Amino acid sequence: MTKWLLRSMTELSSRKWISGLTGKFAQSPSSRRFISRFAAAYGIKAEEAEKPLSEYSTLNEFFTRRLKPGSREVDLAADSLVSPVDALITGAGHIREGTILNVKGQDYTIEELLNRSPRTANYMNGFYLVLYLSPTDYHRIHSPVSGRIVEREHIAGKVYPVNDFGLRHMRRVLSRNERLITYIRTENGETAVIKVGAMNVSSIRYVLPLKEETAKGEELAYFEFGSTVVLLMEDGTFIPRGDIMPGVKVRMGERLGTHAGKILQ
Template sequence: MKKQLYRAFVELSGNRVNSHLLRTFTTSRLSKGINRSFTKTYKLNTEEMEKPLHEYKSLHELFTRRLKEGTRPIDADEHALVSPVDGVLAHVGPLNEQSAFRVKGQDYTLDEMLGSKVKSQLYCGGTFVILYLSPSHYHRIHSPISGRVLERWYLGKKSYPVNQQGLEYGKRPLSKNYRHITEIDVNKKHMAIVKVGALNVNSIEITHHDEEVTKGAEIGYFTFGSTVILLFEKGLVDLDPQLQCPADVKVGMRIGTIHPSKDEEQ
C-alpha cells in the first residue's frame, strides 16, 4: 500500500489538478515527514547520498538528490559507451530503414519522437536503447558519451504513463509525452538523448548548457517519473553483446563501444 501511495507522489496522475496538488505537497516542507519512510520502502542507499537523510527538506529534494563524489565511477576507456542513468535497461535494438522501432506491441516513429522527418532520417538503420527509472533510482542524468552539442529542444505538452500498461495501451507515450532532446555530434556522426516525462507536464530540468559535453557529466535530472531513450546513427556504436534486457544498470557502467573516427583509424 505504501509503495502505491509513494509511487503516486513521484509519478503523479494524468489529472492536471491532482498533479498540481501532489507536486505542491512533494515540494513542501510537510513532505519531509515521509522521507525516512520513503527511503525505507524503496531501500534507498543512504551511504551514497550527498547529504545525510535528515538534511533533505522535502520529498522532492530527496528524489532529485545528488550522490557523493566518486560513487559512480565512469568507465575510463575513451571508446566506452556508458549508461547515462541508474535504471533498468529495458529495450535495445535496431532502427529500421523507416526510422522506426517496436516496443510492447506499439510502433514508434522517430518523425514523431524528434518532431522532424529530416532529423529522423539521420538514424535510419541505427540503434536505440531505452532505460526506465523507478522511484527507487537516482534521478540525475549524465552524458553517455563525449561530443559537441548540436541542438537542444523540447516537444510535447502532456504526458501519459510510461509503464507496461501505458506502453501497451497508451497513446505511444515514448513519442507523444513531454520530452527534451539533446543531439550530439560524435566522431562526425549523430546521437540523441531523449528524456521523456511521465505523467507530468514539466518533469525534466536541464543543468548543462555548454557546447561541449564530457562523458559522465551531469546534463539534467528528472523531478518525477522518467525514461531515457538513446538514439545512435548507423555505424557509431556497437552495444555489448552480453547485454540482456531487462537488466539493472548504473551511471558510468559500460554498455557498448564507440567506433573511432576515421582520423583515429589512420
C-alpha cells in the same frame, strides 16, 4: 473491462495540472516528513546520497539528490558509450528504416520521437535503447559520450505513465509525452538523449548553466520523479555490449557498447 477502466483513468490523469499538484506537494516543506519512509519503502541506498536524509528540506530535493563522489564509476575509454542513468532496459535494438520495433508490443517511428526534426535522417538505421527509471533509482541524467551539444529541443506533451502498464496499454507513450532532447556530436557520430516525462513528473530540468561541450559522465538534466530516457545512436556508429537487452539493469557510467564512428558500414 479492467484494462479499459485503468486505461480510461490513466487518460484522465495525464493532464499536466494534475502532475503539477503532485510536484507542488513534493516541493513543499510538509513533504519532508515522508523522506525516510519513501527511502525505506523503495529500498533506496541512503548511504549513497550526497547528504544525510535529515538535511534534505523536501521530498523533491531528496528525489533529485546527487550521489557521493565515487558512487558511480564512469567508463572513460575513448570508444565507449555509457549509460546516462541508473535504469532498467525496457527496449533495445537496431532501428529498421526509421522504425523502432516492439517496445512492449508497440512500434515507434524516429520521426515521431524526434518531433519531425531534420536530424531524423541521422538515425533511420541506427541503434536505440529505452532506459526506465523507477522511483528506486538515482534520477540525475548524465552524458553518455563526450562531445559538443549541437541542439536542445523541448517538446510539450502528455504525462502518461512510462512503466510496464503505460508502455503496453497506452498508445505510443514515448512519443506523446513531454520530452527534452539533447543532441551530442562527437568524432564518432551523433547521439540523441531523449528525456521522457511521466505521470507525477512535474518537470524535467536541465542542469545549469547550459554548456556547449559535455564530458562523458557529466550531468545534463534530472527528473522530478520516475521516467524514461531513450538513447538514439546515429546510423553505423554503435555496437552494443553482448548482454544488452530488455530486462537488464544498468548503472550510470556503465559501458553499454562501442561507439567508434561508422563501424557497422
